[in-house]
Amino acid sequence: MKGAYGKLHGAHQADAPNLVVPPSKNPGKFIGRGVPDVSGDADPVTGYDVYVDGQASVIGGTSAVAPLWAGLTACINQLLGKRVGALGSLLYTQVASAPGIAAFHDITVGNNGAFSAGRGWDACTGWGSPIGSAIASALAGKAVAARQ
16 A cells, blocks of 8 residues: 555555455556445435434435444444444454355445446445444354345
8 A cells, every 4th residue: 555544544455355446546546545445325216214304305325324334333332232443444354354244235236437336345335235233243253144
């Protein structure tokens, strides 16, 4: 990894076998920390039912996905009886590499205008969308009974 940001924040990706971070689409084609780590339903049509000022609505985008992951992390903390800490790092070193545990719905179709989705981690959808029970099981070091 080149640059201070990659050295400080991308080190956990270096521990992930078979992770290939493509060159940036920006001038210079820098290769550093790959983003995103994960995904969530960001489509404003199929996103999340919410109430704002008493009015029902459906929202999507980063404004919806970030709270999804925050809530999931809070639930995992409660299940494990401790804070998981730097979850981004654990997704690479403990969750994605957990044998026999499919912790994400892998998104293999689509693009973000610069990169295309594909099998495994990709620069369009990261590892994919969460399977919360499987992520909690991987962090607890336990096998998952069934994928739902």
